[in-house]
Amino acid sequence: MSAAEARRTLPELVEEAQRVLAICNACRYCEGYCAVFPTLQRRLSFTESDIHYLANLCHNCGSCLYACQYAPPHEFQLNFPRLLAQVRRESWRKYAWPGFLARAFDANGLVTSLATAASLAFMLLFAALLDGPARLFAAWSDAQGSFYAVIPHDAMVAVFGTVSAFVLVALVAGFARFWADTGEGRIGLAGAEPATGALDDALTLKYLDGGGDGCTYPDEKPSFARRRFHHLTFYGFMLCFAATSTATVYHYVLGLKAPYPFWSLPVLLGTVGGIGLLAGPAGLLWLKWRRDPMLADPDQKGMEAGFLALLFLTSLTGLALLAFRETRAMGMLLVAHLGVVLALFVTMPYGKFVHGLYRFAALVRFHIERRRPPPVTAPE
Amino acid sequence: MDSTGEWDVLVLGGGNAALCAALTAREAGATVLVLESAPFDYRGGNSRHTRNMRTMHEGPLDVLTDAYPEEEYWQDLLKVTGGLTDETLARMTIRRTQRHVPWMKAHGVRFQAPLGGTLHLSRTNAFFLGGGKALMNAYYRAAAAMGVEIAYETEVVDLALAGRRIDSVTVDCKGERRVIRARAVVVAAGGFESNLEWLREAWGPPADNFIVRGTPYNMGKVLKLLLDQGARRVSDATQGHCVAIDARSPRYDGGIVTRVDAVSLGIVVNRDAQRFYDEGEDFWPKRYAIWGRLVAGQPGQIGYSIIDAKSMGKFMPPVFPPEKAHSVRELAGKLGLDAQALEKTIAEFNAAVRPGTFDHTILDDCRTEGLVPAKTHWARTIDTPPFYAYPLRPGITFTYLGVAVDERARMILQDDQPAANVWAAGEIMAGNILGKGYLAGIGMAIGTTFGRIAGEEAARHVRG
Numbered sequence: 001m002s003a004a005e006a007r008r009t010l011p012e013l014v015e016e017a018q019r020v021l022a023i024c025n026a027c028r029y030c031e032g033y034c035a036v037f038p039t040l041q042r043r044l045s046f047t048e049s050d051i052h053y054l055a056n057l058c059h060n061c062g063s064c065l066y067a068c069q070y071a072p073p074h075e076f077q078l079n080f081p082r083l084l085a086q087v088r089r090e091s092w093r094k095y096a097w098p099g100f101l102a103r104a105f106d107a108n109g110l111v112t113s114l115a116t117a118a119s120l121a122f123m124l125l126f127a128a129l130l131d132g133p134a135r136l137f138a139a140w141s142d143a144q145g146s147f148y149a150v151i152p153h154d155a156m157v158a159v160f161g162t163v164s165a166f167v168l169v170a171l172v173a174g175f176a177r178f179w180a181d182t183g184e185g186r187i188g189l190a191g192a193e194p195a196t197g198a199l200d201d202a203l204t205l206k207y208l209d210g211g212g213d214g215c216t217y218p219d220e221k222p223s224f225a226r227r228r229f230h231h232l233t234f235y236g237f238m239l240c241f242a243a244t245s246t247a248t249v250y251h252y253v254l255g256l257k258a259p260y261p262f263w264s265l266p267v268l269l270g271t272v273g274g275i276g277l278l279a280g281p282a283g284l285l286w287l288k289w290r291r292d293p294m295l296a297d298p299d300q301k302g303m304e305a306g307f308l309a310l311l312f313l314t315s316l317t318g319l320a321l322l323a324f325r326e327t328r329a330m331g332m333l334l335v336a337h338l339g340v341v342l343a344l345f346v347t348m349p350y351g352k353f354v355h356g357l358y359r360f361a362a363l364v365r366f367h368i369e370r371r372r373p374p375p376v377t378a379p380e
Numbered sequence: 381m382d383s384t385g386e387w388d389v390l391v392l393g394g395g396n397a398a399l400c401a402a403l404t405a406r407e408a409g410a411t412v413l414v415l416e417s418a419p420f421d422y423r424g425g426n427s428r429h430t431r432n433m434r435t436m437h438e439g440p441l442d443v444l445t446d447a448y449p450e451e452e453y454w455q456d457l458l459k460v461t462g463g464l465t466d467e468t469l470a471r472m473t474i475r476r477t478q479r480h481v482p483w484m485k486a487h488g489v490r491f492q493a494p495l496g497g498t499l500h501l502s503r504t505n506a507f508f509l510g511g512g513k514a515l516m517n518a519y520y521r522a523a524a525a526m527g528v529e530i531a532y533e534t535e536v537v538d539l540a541l542a543g544r545r546i547d548s549v550t551v552d553c554k555g556e557r558r559v560i561r562a563r564a565v566v567v568a569a570g571g572f573e574s575n576l577e578w579l580r581e582a583w584g585p586p587a588d589n590f591i592v593r594g595t596p597y598n599m600g601k602v603l604k605l606l607l608d609q610g611a612r613r614v615s616d617a618t619q620g621h622c623v624a625i626d627a628r629s630p631r632y633d634g635g636i637v638t639r640v641d642a643v644s645l646g647i648v649v650n651r652d653a654q655r656f657y658d659e660g661e662d663f664w665p666k667r668y669a670i671w672g673r674l675v676a677g678q679p680g681q682i683g684y685s686i687i688d689a690k691s692m693g694k695f696m697p698p699v700f701p702p703e704k705a706h707s708v709r710e711l712a713g714k715l716g717l718d719a720q721a722l723e724k725t726i727a728e729f730n731a732a733v734r735p736g737t738f739d740h741t742i743l744d745d746c747r748t749e750g751l752v753p754a755k756t757h758w759a760r761t762i763d764t765p766p767f768y769a770y771p772l773r774p775g776i777t778f779t780y781l782g783v784a785v786d787e788r789a790r791m792i793l794q795d796d797q798p799a800a801n802v803w804a805a806g807e808i809m810a811g812n813i814l815g816k817g818y819l820a821g822i823g824m825a826i827g828t829t830f831g832r833i834a835g836e837e838a839a840r841h842v843r844g
Contacts (some may be wrong), residue, residue: 026699027636029431029511032492044697067510069635070427073421076630112468211509212490220517375693 109302236276397806464815572600
């Protein structure tokens with residue numbers, strides 16, 4: 001169980017999961033914790049597809065590890081949350097599109113760092129080549145168009161439009177590939193309830209509650225800290241996204257050009273979201289730092305930290321840009337902000353971001369399944 | 381651990397009863413030291429393997445549905461013990477269980493609405509969210525928060541019961557000997573089921589084939605010291621909660637997953653391929669506790685639960701895969717049984733099965749006729765391949781030999797009078813109520829009841 005243990009391949013993980021699931025299914029003490037246990041209890045044997053499904057249904061709250069009478073040092077060496085975390089990365093590799101980019105999951109911290117460096121360099125060169133380095137270091141008033149004086153609007157749209165379109169296609173393809181493997185048929189056929197049920201679970205982080213008292217994270221003591229920081233992160237991100245969307249409407253529909261005043265809707269949404277996106281990722285990183293090493297796959301620390309760092313930097317550079325947009329620092333801050341956002345976008349389908357995508361798919365399947373009658377077994 | 385001063389209340393043991401006593405005594409103002417012989421990871425004795433508590437209630441109570449009145453609970457207990465119980469203590473325990481759920485919740489224990497295979501128990505038993513280890517974690521957290529001192533890997537190696545009192549105990553604390561003094565002592569150190577030598581003394585050579593389903597740390601040291609020094613004994617060393625479990629289970633600590641719930645769906649044969657008891661006598665939850673002793677009584681202490689394809693998947697999945705074969709002959713070969721004998725046993729059984737309507741959720745009319753021993757319910761022919769078998773061994777969960785107590789949890793000495801400053805709770809005194817047999821979830825009921833009483837009485841003794 002040391003961090004140095006060799007990384008297991010997917011077939012090895014599937015075999016280990018089958019061993020562990022046989023123990024869990026014979027025990028069932030954890031059935032009240034989350035959606036994973038009722039789901040496994042519906043089955044007597046587990047295919048690789050089932051194991052991907054269960055792994056992505058797991059929120060890694062940790063409660064089942066501390067409750068487990070078979071957790072190490074017991075000879076059964078059962079560490080369910082860590083095993084599912086290891087399987088999750090293999091699911092993300094397996095369903096990633098295009099397939100050759102799945103290798104980004106292998107040394108994801110490094111990949112994220114390199115992508116960030118490259119994105120920053122690209123934005124700098126892009127801005128410098130577009131209209132000369134001199135303009136980058138000049139101060140521009142809002143009236144002079146501020147950001148667009150450094151990088152013209154159409155150029156920004158061209159870069160981010162292309163990248164966003166690719167990211168969207170990659171995420172949809174990953175979702176579709178995961179779903180096809182579940183054998184559930186077309187997702188719409190089950191009606192709206194599974195999707196709305198899953199959405200409700202996702203938006204409230206229902207299963208990040210350890211069965212009621214909060215998850216046992218970062219240690220054995222139940223706490224809601226992680227759920228709260230995750231909410232700050234997620235809703236902060238969504239507010240920032242809303243800020244960008246309203247700005248797009250302002251630009252194209254209302255004909256209002258950025259930069260917008262502080263009390264305008266895009267800036268207010270972005271500021272509030274940005275604060276969430278500072279506090280949330282910072283809190284999650286702090287919890288991760290203190291986390292019981294038993295709870296996670298030590299191999300994935302780089303991926304988790306890289307994603308949180310990018311979210312944090314996105315917000316930090318965005319807020320700095322707001323504060324200093326009429327100074328000579330604006331040009332470099334804009335380059336930094338756009339560089340970080342570009343890095344966040346390009347790594348999205350090949351990093352920790354996809355946990356939300358596959359978790360949602362797994363929750364939809366859970367809501368489809370729960371409406372089916374459970375298999376009949378003899379009284380315990 | 382401070383061994384220089386004198387503790388108000390010293391608790392020997394670290395399971396459910398011990399922690400209930402420690403929490404109660406501490407809340408009453410006493411200074412409390414808990415001595416747990418196991419290391420941190422294995423703390424909690426057999427309680428870490430438990431799942432629920434049988435609880436009396438007059439109407440719906442929290443996670444408990446309907447009602448489970450005192451009289452019904454008492455009758456259930458009377459039936460399984462065959463009268464080997466103390467009615468006063470038993471009824472007191474039953475009545476007290478009503479008060480436990482809120483108390484447990486206040487100390488961090490969480491309960492779950494029963495799901496899956498346990499629905500039929502939702503009326504009688506309150507299920508702990510996450511099981512007994514989660515419960516013990518909650519109690520240890522509560523204990524730490526209120527300043528109960530816990531010493532792990534600290535085993536009692538000697539104590540002197542003199543002048544009706546225990547004033548100090550000698551412990552081995554991670555290899556170091558120390559004497560700890562206390563004004564009151566709660567003994568909640570469990571039984572002796574992990575002590576293979578003692579089991580052999582009681583059972584003879586068959587004990588070598590027993591599997592210890594629970595903690596490896598219940599060596600019975602405290603129990604032995606007390607019995608040797610004048611505590612009155614209850615029950616006997618061959619009585620305990622002993623179920624038939626998968627013969628491939630680990631020697632210790634296999635816990636719940638070692639169970640095999642296929643018995644009532646098929647037949648069970650011994651080493652000679654002969655049946656020896658009615659597999660369909662009653663619902664499995666009411667019968668699993670007798671099958672350990674039944675298998676213990678067979679040659680070589682081994683049995684084989686055999687079913688056919690009709691029954692596969694209709695019971696809780698056991699942790700070990702069954703032996704599987706396409707003919708009875710092949711199955712016998714895999715099990716090392718005489719093929720002809722097994723074929724004959726199954727043929728005779730099949731011939732004796734009367735037509736009926738199979739329903740595993742009721743005591744149905746599928747039974748044998750003219751067969752000894754009969755199978756009185758759920759008897760279906762074993763004729764559809766593949767055939768499956770699970771090997772069974774006696775799995776000892778906990779022992780009933782213990783010290784006598786009164787209603788105030790005071791330990792009783794051989795002169796039938798209580799000790800002056802010693803209280804007992806949990807498995808070490810469960811034999812007062814459970815002379816034999818077992819009722820699911822009653823161990824936790826006894827442990828919680830007597831743990832709370834012992835803590836309260838011990839604290840009152842020292843604080844006045």
